[in-house]
Each structure stands twice: as C-alpha cells, then as structure tokens.
Amino acid sequence: MVGVAELAPQRYTGEATILDLLSQVATEAIADAGFKRADVDGLIVHPIGGLPGFVPATVAEHLGLQPTFAETVDLGGATGAGMIWRAAAAIQAGMCTSCLCLTGTRRRGSGGKRRQSSAERPKPRSIAPARDRSPQAEFDAPYGMVGANVGYAMIATRYTHEYGLEDTQRAKVAVDQRRNANANPAAIFYDQPLTIEDVLSSEVICEPLHMLEIVMPAAGAAALLVTAAERVPDARQKPAWLLGAGESVTHSSFAQAPGLDATGVGIAARAAFDQAGIKPADVGLASLYDCYTIMVLLTLEEAGFCGRGEAGAFVESHDLTWAGDFPLNTHGGQMSFGQAGLAGGMSHVTEAVRQIQGRGGERQVPGLELAYAHGNGGIIAEQAGLVFGADR
Numbered sequence: 001m002v003g004v005a006e007l008a009p010q011r012y013t014g015e016a017t018i019l020d021l022l023s024q025v026a027t028e029a030i031a032d033a034g035f036k037r038a039d040v041d042g043l044i045v046h047p048i049g050g051l052p053g054f055v056p057a058t059v060a061e062h063l064g065l066q067p068t069f070a071e072t073v074d075l076g077g078a079t080g081a082g083m084i085w086r087a088a089a090a091i092q093a094g095m096c097t098s099c100l101c102l103t104g105t106r107r108r109g110s111g112g113k114r115r116q117s118s119a120e121r122p123k124p125r126s127i128a129p130a131r132d133r134s135p136q137a138e139f140d141a142p143y144g145m146v147g148a149n150v151g152y153a154m155i156a157t158r159y160t161h162e163y164g165l166e167d168t169q170r171a172k173v174a175v176d177q178r179r180n181a182n183a184n185p186a187a188i189f190y191d192q193p194l195t196i197e198d199v200l201s202s203e204v205i206c207e208p209l210h211m212l213e214i215v216m217p218a219a220g221a222a223a224l225l226v227t228a229a230e231r232v233p234d235a236r237q238k239p240a241w242l243l244g245a246g247e248s249v250t251h252s253s254f255a256q257a258p259g260l261d262a263t264g265v266g267i268a269a270r271a272a273f274d275q276a277g278i279k280p281a282d283v284g285l286a287s288l289y290d291c292y293t294i295m296v297l298l299t300l301e302e303a304g305f306c307g308r309g310e311a312g313a314f315v316e317s318h319d320l321t322w323a324g325d326f327p328l329n330t331h332g333g334q335m336s337f338g339q340a341g342l343a344g345g346m347s348h349v350t351e352a353v354r355q356i357q358g359r360g361g362e363r364q365v366p367g368l369e370l371a372y373a374h375g376n377g378g379i380i381a382e383q384a385g386l387v388f389g390a391d392r
C-alpha cells in the first residue's frame with residue numbers, strides 16, 4: 001500500500017453524489033502515493049445504488065481511467081479488506097501494476113429542507129411487489145429477526161450465558177476506542193470524551209446492547225492504492241507491505257449461521273497469519289471491525305489474541321489505546337471514528353496502513369512492525385483478515 005485517502009466521516013453529505021465522493025478520494029490517494037492517474041491500471045469498487053450494472057466501467061469512466069483489471073467486491077463490512085488482497089492477487093497475476101480500491105457512502109439527510117406534505121408524496125404503485133423469497137424473509141423476519149441490532153444482541157446474550165461477560169467489560173471497549181478518537185481530529189466524536197458510566201446509562205437499544213456500544217451511521221469515502229513491489233521506489237510514501245490475507249463466508253441468513261460463537265473470523269485470521277508466517281502475539285496493532293462491542297470481543301478470541309471465553313477479562317486488564325499495551329482501533333473504531341458504510345469497514349485498513357507507514361500523528365504506535373486489519377460483513381457472515389508489515 002503506497003497511497004491512502006479518506007474523507008472525515010460526517011452525518012450527511014448534502015447533494016454530493018457517490019461518484020463525487022469516490023472521485024475525491026481516488027484523486028487524493030493517487031497524489032498521496034506520488035503517482036499519476038496514468039499509472040493506475042487496476043480498479044476495484046463495490047456495488048453502488050442506482051447502478052444495476054457496469055459499476056467498474058462507470059467509475060473508471062468518471063475518473064478518466066482505462067484499467068486492464070476491474071472488479072466489484074460485495075462483502076458488506078468486509079468489502080474493504082477483501083478488495084486489498086484481490087488487488088494484490090491481480091498484480092501478482094500480471095493483470096495490472098497499480099490498483100485503486102475505492103469505498104464510499106453518501107447520506108443526503110433532510111438538510112433542514114421542508115418536508116413534503118402527504119399530498120406531495122408519490123402515490124404508492126398499485127402493482128404488488130414481487131414476493132421476497134430470500135432466506136431472510138422465510139427464516140429470519142417472521143420471528144422478529146429484522147436488522148443487525150437483534151442479531152448482535154442475541155450473540156451478546158449467548159456469549160454472556162456461556163462465559164459470564166460483564167456489561168462493564170463491553171463498555172470498556174467503547175471507552176478506550178473513544179480515547180483513541182479523541183487523539184484523531186478526523187473522528188466524528190473527536191471532541192467528546194466517554195466514560196463507562198456514560199455507556200451503561202445510555203438507552204438500551206436491544207438488550208443487552210446500549211446505544212453507545214453500537215455504531216452510528218455516517219457518510220464518507222476511503223481509497224487505497226496498491227502497487228507492485230517494483231513500483232515502490234517511485235512512491236512518495238513508505239510502503240505498508242501486505243504479508244498475508246484470509247477470507248471466509250459462512251452464511252447469509254442469520255438463521256443459517258453455523259453458531260453464535262464459532263464464526264468465520266478465526267478461519268480468515270488463521271489463513272492470514274499462516275500466510276504471513278507470524279502469530280497473533282507478534283502483532284503490534286489490532287484494527288478490528290467494531291459494529292458492536294461484542295464483535296470486538298468475539299474477534300479477539302477467534303483471531304487468537306486471547307482464549308475462548310477470556311475476551312472480557314482481556315479487555316479489562318489491557319489498555320486498548322494507542323499508548324497502551326494492546327493498541328486496538330487506534331483511529332477510534334467505527335463506534336467513535338464513524339461508520340461511513342463500506343468506507344467505515346475500510347477505515348480499519350486505512351488506519352493499519354497509516355500506522356505501519358508511521359503516519360499516525362498523535363496516536364502513532366511507537367516502533368510498529370506488524371498490524372492486523374479485519375472486516376466483518378452481515379451478521380457474522382463474511383470475514384476478511386489482512387496482515388501488514390513495515391518490511392517484506
């Protein structure tokens with residue numbers, strides 16, 4: 001990785017289109033690397049609402065690129081991490097030399113505009129919509145399993161039953177990550193400290209999860225430029241080397257999940273660590289997907305940073321801040337940096353890369369050599385893990 005760009009998360013993006021956001025971070029990532037637009041011959045994007053097809057071609061045309069490799073990745077929150085190893089694989093296969101990986105989400109919001117009256121709103125169509133025959137419609141929704149909150153609350157409840165997790169242990173994850181965000185001017189909660197008492201006194205959204213241990217939707221975009229080893233001397237920035245990668249997809253419908261405490265997180269992590277030839281204990285930064293506090297705890301265990309049932313005690317006994325003994329989500333995580341849709345998942349990758357490059361600013365982890373970045377899609381459904389190193 002030689003080029004990084006990211007828009008600071010915000011609640012709303014006004015009239016900017018998704019192509020506007022992607023164009024901005026693409027331009028900035030190329031410039032960050034010290035490359036020219038003509039140097040980019042690979043492009044990876046994600047599905048974009050309103051574009052039923054030809055997504056890479058549409059984005060490439062908008063950016064003025066003519067790639068020799070183009071792909072769409074659709075792995076939910078694991079999309080950003082999944083893009084990176086695909087870019088590296090395409091480069092290794094000789095399909096391209098420098099590949100741009102783009103993620104972005106816009107949120108127009110009300111913006112203070114006048115709300116439409118009932119008379120002004122479009123009338124519903126008289127033709128009945130096609131019946132939803134998805135597994136979610138058959139097995140999840142009829143029993144109240146609608147939306148991610150319910151699924152992760154069930155996971156937290158089951159984990160607590162099995163291992164006796166304390167609410168304060170989950171809350172500490174959110175608090176330590178907020179301390180990291182308070183050292184990151186780009187974080188959406190940069191100037192808002194947080195305490196365990198704040199978390200536990202916030203509204204219970206779906207028992208046992210409180211509002212302040214759940215991500216707040218935001219908007220933004222992020223880009224990474226992946227290049228071949230022989231192009232590294234041409235780059236302006238110190239590279240972050242991709243040393244290992246792993247991926248796992250176990251289900252779509254939550255009712256079909258293999259288990260609530262045995263996900264694909266471990267499969268992806270073990271593959272990444274084995275490919276890199278390292279162990280979890282060698283990692284100096286864990287950049288773990290944090291849609292909910294319970295997801296961080298599950299990932300710590302399944303990725304091998306602690307034993308089964310030990311995550312609560314682990315986070316309680318460690319300082320998870322950038323200056324602590326176990327740096328975790330040093331950008332603030334999505335809970336405090338901001339969850340800008342798929343760019344929120346990419347933020348774990350961009351932070352790992354920046355930290356390896358030594359560009360963490362106030363929150364820089366001293367002497368960092370190895371970082372692990374993780375992405376999670378759906379409700380513990382899609383997983384991707386990446387190991388980055390300061391050296392090959």
